Protein backbone atom coordinates (compact mmCIF):
# COMPACT_ATOMS: atom_id res chain seq x y z
CA UNK A 489 0.00 0.00 0.00
CA UNK A 490 1.52 3.33 -1.03
CA UNK A 491 1.36 6.60 0.91
CA UNK A 492 -1.73 7.95 -0.85
CA UNK A 493 -3.61 4.71 -0.27
CA UNK A 494 -2.57 4.66 3.40
CA UNK A 495 -3.77 8.22 3.95
CA UNK A 496 -7.07 7.49 2.20
CA UNK A 497 -7.59 4.33 4.20
CA UNK A 498 -6.94 5.98 7.58
CA UNK A 499 -8.79 9.23 6.87
CA UNK A 500 -11.63 7.95 4.71
CA UNK A 501 -10.92 10.87 2.36
CA UNK A 502 -10.66 10.40 -1.42
CA UNK A 503 -7.70 12.60 -2.29
CA UNK A 504 -8.40 12.57 -6.02
CA UNK A 505 -11.58 14.60 -5.37
CA UNK A 506 -9.46 17.68 -4.67
CA UNK A 507 -9.22 19.99 -7.68
CA UNK A 508 -6.79 22.46 -6.08
CA UNK A 509 -9.08 25.43 -5.69
CA UNK A 510 -7.06 26.61 -2.68
CA UNK A 511 -10.09 27.43 -0.53
CA UNK A 512 -8.77 25.35 2.37
CA UNK A 513 -5.48 27.23 2.41
CA UNK A 514 -7.20 30.60 1.96
CA UNK A 515 -9.37 30.08 5.04
CA UNK A 516 -6.83 28.45 7.33
CA UNK A 517 -6.14 30.80 10.28
CA UNK A 518 -2.52 29.71 10.59
CA UNK A 519 -1.52 29.07 6.99
CA UNK A 520 1.17 31.76 7.15
CA UNK A 521 2.99 29.76 9.82
CA UNK A 522 2.85 26.53 7.85
CA UNK A 523 5.71 25.43 5.63
CA UNK A 524 3.28 23.57 3.36
CA UNK A 525 -0.21 25.03 2.87
CA UNK A 526 -3.08 22.53 3.27
CA UNK A 527 -3.96 22.51 -0.45
CA UNK A 528 -0.32 21.96 -1.38
CA UNK A 529 -0.14 19.09 1.09
CA UNK A 530 -3.12 17.45 -0.56
CA UNK A 531 -1.46 17.96 -3.94
CA UNK A 532 1.71 16.23 -2.77
CA UNK A 533 -0.23 13.34 -1.27
CA UNK A 534 -2.13 12.87 -4.54
CA UNK A 535 1.28 12.27 -6.08
CA UNK A 536 2.61 10.01 -3.35
CA UNK A 537 5.14 12.66 -2.36
CA UNK A 538 6.23 11.66 1.15
CA UNK A 539 7.97 15.00 1.76
CA UNK A 540 4.70 16.29 3.16
CA UNK A 541 5.13 13.97 6.14
CA UNK A 542 8.12 16.06 7.19
CA UNK A 543 6.19 19.34 7.11
CA UNK A 544 5.64 21.20 10.38
CA UNK A 545 2.14 21.84 9.03
CA UNK A 546 1.01 18.51 10.43
CA UNK A 547 1.85 19.60 13.96
CA UNK A 548 0.68 23.18 13.68
CA UNK A 549 -2.78 22.31 12.37
CA UNK A 550 -5.19 23.12 15.18
CA UNK A 551 -7.96 20.87 13.84
CA UNK A 552 -10.30 23.86 13.79
CA UNK A 553 -12.24 22.33 10.83
CA UNK A 554 -12.50 25.62 8.94
CA UNK A 555 -11.06 23.95 5.84
CA UNK A 556 -13.47 21.03 6.17
CA UNK A 557 -16.52 23.28 6.23
CA UNK A 558 -15.36 25.34 3.25
CA UNK A 559 -14.05 22.70 0.85
CA UNK A 560 -16.38 22.68 -2.19
CA UNK A 561 -15.61 19.00 -2.77
CA UNK A 562 -16.36 17.93 0.77
CA UNK A 563 -12.85 16.79 1.63
CA UNK A 564 -12.13 16.54 5.33
CA UNK A 565 -8.66 18.05 5.26
CA UNK A 566 -8.36 17.88 9.04
CA UNK A 567 -8.81 14.10 8.80
CA UNK A 568 -6.03 13.94 6.23
CA UNK A 569 -3.80 15.87 8.65
CA UNK A 570 -4.69 13.44 11.41
CA UNK A 571 -3.93 10.46 9.17
CA UNK A 572 -0.54 11.90 8.24
CA UNK A 573 0.26 12.50 11.91
CA UNK A 574 -0.77 8.93 12.72
CA UNK A 575 1.65 7.59 10.12
CA UNK A 576 4.45 9.68 11.61
CA UNK A 577 3.65 8.84 15.24
CA UNK A 578 3.82 5.15 14.48
CA UNK A 579 7.55 5.73 14.06
CA UNK A 580 7.58 6.74 17.75
CA UNK A 581 9.76 9.82 17.51
CA UNK A 582 9.21 13.43 18.61
CA UNK A 583 8.36 15.99 15.95
CA UNK A 584 8.09 19.26 17.85
CA UNK A 585 9.86 20.37 20.99
CA UNK A 586 8.96 23.47 23.03
CA UNK A 587 12.58 24.60 23.04
CA UNK A 588 12.66 24.49 19.25
CA UNK A 589 10.25 27.45 18.98
CA UNK A 590 11.66 30.96 19.16
CA UNK A 591 10.24 33.92 21.08
CA UNK A 592 8.64 35.33 17.94
CA UNK A 593 6.70 32.12 17.43
CA UNK A 594 5.41 32.22 20.99
CA UNK A 595 4.41 35.85 20.58
CA UNK A 596 2.41 35.36 17.40
CA UNK A 597 1.13 31.80 17.49
CA UNK A 598 -2.55 31.51 18.50
CA UNK A 599 -2.87 29.67 21.85
CA UNK A 600 -5.12 27.01 20.30
CA UNK A 601 -2.36 26.18 17.86
CA UNK A 602 0.23 25.93 20.59
CA UNK A 603 -1.96 23.67 22.70
CA UNK A 604 -2.80 21.44 19.74
CA UNK A 605 0.81 21.24 18.67
CA UNK A 606 2.20 20.35 22.09
CA UNK A 607 -0.58 17.84 22.67
CA UNK A 608 0.54 15.99 19.58
CA UNK A 609 4.24 16.58 19.45
CA UNK A 610 5.54 13.43 21.07
CA UNK A 611 5.62 10.05 19.52
Ligand code: SF4
Nearest residue numbers: 506508509510512559
Ligand atom coordinates in the same frame (compact mmCIF):
# COMPACT_ATOMS: atom_id res chain seq x y z
S1 SF4 B 1 -10.70 23.32 -0.54
FE1 SF4 B 1 -10.97 21.14 -1.08
S2 SF4 B 1 -10.89 21.05 -3.32
FE2 SF4 B 1 -10.07 23.05 -2.69
S3 SF4 B 1 -7.83 22.76 -2.58
FE3 SF4 B 1 -8.66 22.40 -0.52
S4 SF4 B 1 -9.03 20.17 -0.42
FE4 SF4 B 1 -8.81 20.71 -2.59
Ligand code: SF4
Nearest residue numbers: 516549550552553555
Ligand atom coordinates in the same frame (compact mmCIF):
# COMPACT_ATOMS: atom_id res chain seq x y z
S1 SF4 C 1 -8.13 22.23 10.43
FE1 SF4 C 1 -5.93 22.71 10.31
S2 SF4 C 1 -5.51 23.01 8.12
FE2 SF4 C 1 -7.75 23.15 8.40
S3 SF4 C 1 -8.15 25.34 8.66
FE3 SF4 C 1 -7.92 24.46 10.73
S4 SF4 C 1 -5.73 24.75 11.24
FE4 SF4 C 1 -5.95 25.04 8.99
